Amino acid sequence: MSIEINHLEHTYNAGTPFSHQALKGIDLSIPEGKVTAIIGQTGSGKSTLVQHLNGLLIPSAGTLDICGFHIQPLLKIKDIKQLRKEVGLVFQFPEYQLFEETIEKDIAFGPKNFGIEEEKANELVRKILPMVGLDESYLQRSPFELSGGQKRRVAIAGILVLDPQVLVLDEPTAGLDPQGAKEMMTLFMDLNKKQGKTILLVSHDMEHVMRYCDHVIVLDHGKVLQENDVRTFFEHPEWMIEVGINPPAIIRLKMMLQEKGFKIPDSILDMPSLVECIKGQVNGHE
Amino acid sequence: MVMNNIALGRYMPLDSVIHHLDPRAKIMVLLFLMIAVFIPAGAVGYVVIAAFIVVALFLSKLQISYALRAMKPMIWMMIFLLVINTLVIKTGTPWIQWGWFSVYSDAIYQTLYIVVRLMFMIILTTILTATTKPLDLTLGIEKLLKPFEKIGLPAHIIAMMISIALRFIPTLIEETQRIMNAQASRGVDFENGGLKEKIFSILSLIVPLFVSSFDRAEQLANAMEARGYDPNRQRTRYKVLKMKTKDIFGMAMSVVILGVCLGIWIL
Ligand SMILES: Nc1ncnc2c1ncn2[C@@H]1O[C@H](COP(=O)(O)OP(=O)(O)OP(=O)(O)O)[C@@H](O)[C@H]1O
Ligand SMILES: [Mg+2]
Numbered sequence: 001m002s003i004e005i006n007h008l009e010h011t012y013n014a015g016t017p018f019s020h021q022a023l024k025g026i027d028l029s030i031p032e033g034k035v036t037a038i039i040g041q042t043g044s045g046k047s048t049l050v051q052h053l054n055g056l057l058i059p060s061a062g063t064l065d066i067c068g069f070h071i072q073p074l075l076k077i078k079d080i081k082q083l084r085k086e087v088g089l090v091f092q093f094p095e096y097q098l099f100e101e102t103i104e105k106d107i108a109f110g111p112k113n114f115g116i117e118e119e120k121a122n123e124l125v126r127k128i129l130p131m132v133g134l135d136e137s138y139l140q141r142s143p144f145e146l147s148g149g150q151k152r153r154v155a156i157a158g159i160l161v162l163d164p165q166v167l168v169l170d171e172p173t174a175g176l177d178p179q180g181a182k183e184m185m186t187l188f189m190d191l192n193k194k195q196g197k198t199i200l201l202v203s204h205d206m207e208h209v210m211r212y213c214d215h216v217i218v219l220d221h222g223k224v225l226q227e228n229d230v231r232t233f234f235e236h237p238e239w240m241i242e243v244g245i246n247p248p249a250i251i252r253l254k255m256m257l258q259e260k261g262f263k264i265p266d267s268i269l270d271m272p273s274l275v276e277c278i279k280g281q282v283n284g285h286e
Numbered sequence: 287m288v289m290n291n292i293a294l295g296r297y298m299p300l301d302s303v304i305h306h307l308d309p310r311a312k313i314m315v316l317l318f319l320m321i322a323v324f325i326p327a328g329a330v331g332y333v334v335i336a337a338f339i340v341v342a343l344f345l346s347k348l349q350i351s352y353a354l355r356a357m358k359p360m361i362w363m364m365i366f367l368l369v370i371n372t373l374v375i376k377t378g379t380p381w382i383q384w385g386w387f388s389v390y391s392d393a394i395y396q397t398l399y400i401v402v403r404l405m406f407m408i409i410l411t412t413i414l415t416a417t418t419k420p421l422d423l424t425l426g427i428e429k430l431l432k433p434f435e436k437i438g439l440p441a442h443i444i445a446m447m448i449s450i451a452l453r454f455i456p457t458l459i460e461e462t463q464r465i466m467n468a469q470a471s472r473g474v475d476f477e478n479g480g481l482k483e484k485i486f487s488i489l490s491l492i493v494p495l496f497v498s499s500f501d502r503a504e505q506l507a508n509a510m511e512a513r514g515y516d517p518n519r520q521r522t523r524y525k526v527l528k529m530k531t532k533d534i535f536g537m538a539m540s541v542v543i544l545g546v547c548l549g550i551w552i553l
Binding site for chain 1: 298299300305461463465468469470471472473474475487490493494497498
């Protein structure tokens, strides 16, 4: 079942002098089993949008259908816990949610909240830990003595352990080193490819979006500016420049070459074919 | 979820006479009126103070509902007071008599007195904080404490502490909200559940909050030190406060009210 969003609006602090409309009528259909990127400038409403997906925010207007739940203004969601289990939400800088004495307990915290027995929960923890690149020696350590990147892994494990059907990630790699970021993205792709999980990724990193995602949604000032498959989107660099997003390196290189008179078709998006294309033209010139 | 309802102490960016008063004057008015509220000057005293509050509220352009909302957290305390007073105070004329249960007039009057005083104090404080930017408020406090520096009171340090605390209140609220959201996503239910679950859910909020607050405090201290902050150094201010006629008038009014209350009490 895809995620259907209809005319969704959200106003923070409605009815006070601080009232601010962060989402101004969003219409979207997010495909199941795909990796969808949500991009846009800072303050465009990405985090606000994704917080609707597991019922943390309720729309001011419009509706949202996700995993069999129908969400609309003023209506209390029945069985909201079930929704939170189906839709796993990893926040920006999730390391701030750690609080237990040991990593084992912290990761097991979620499953226990959803009524899973302690032993079963600990078993799940043992299964999830290697997936985020940490070994069993970490189980009994305190989460507060880890490095920032390791904390992030533990926090993400705390959501993955719930085995959600839809995984929503708000800038999961912000502040990680390139190697760590790559490992994280590989993990998410595995979850998508092997377990068929629907993944929503909020990201500022266009390299990641281009490499890993199937679908791109561009938000701008609380509106959907674009909804496209990744290829089409990156074949039109002018769209990115329009909303102030820095295109990936290869696109920038392509644009520079085009400026210098090379004829490069829009469809070329990877380095080998770009090299091939230039080679052809240089040789032809000689 | 919960945090957006905090009305007490939030600055409301409006444009009114009260907003433009000198913070020192506003603090002094609050001080005088607080004293007046505690003087047992009977109904007349309260009417005079109430009149002043109504005028101030009107001039401040704040919504009445905003001021009333600030009192919401007090309702339980008021009910509690009422219950205790009816049970304990057995003087005056008995108004209700049902078997062993009786309510005496003094119990009601006592409760009313306390409730009215509390209401006055809350509304007055709300008007002050809603019409004065936190930074101006601290500046006002610092200037008012200045004379006490002679007897060793570190006015500047106190003001700096207050302004740092004030500066971090919104950050803390935001942080609380964020952690609550993150834990709710892990299945914590902050609204329902028994005592044990409640304690655990609060723990999952408090611990990360402390951790990040300590982090932040350390970062701030380092940043201040790195820029050569020395609490004992003399410094000038970008903003210089100046009392105007309206400030003097406001203070004079509050002194008059204080005088009236004192007069009624003593005479
Ligand atoms: N709790 C809140 N209360 C009031 N306004 C908010 C709140 N959270 C966000 N906003 C406002 O809503 C708008 C959208 O914010 P949002 O956090 O969704 O942006 P974003 O696209 O996630 O940005 P970033 O890339 O910086 O994370 C911003 O203008 C922001 O100031
Ligand atoms: Mg965001």
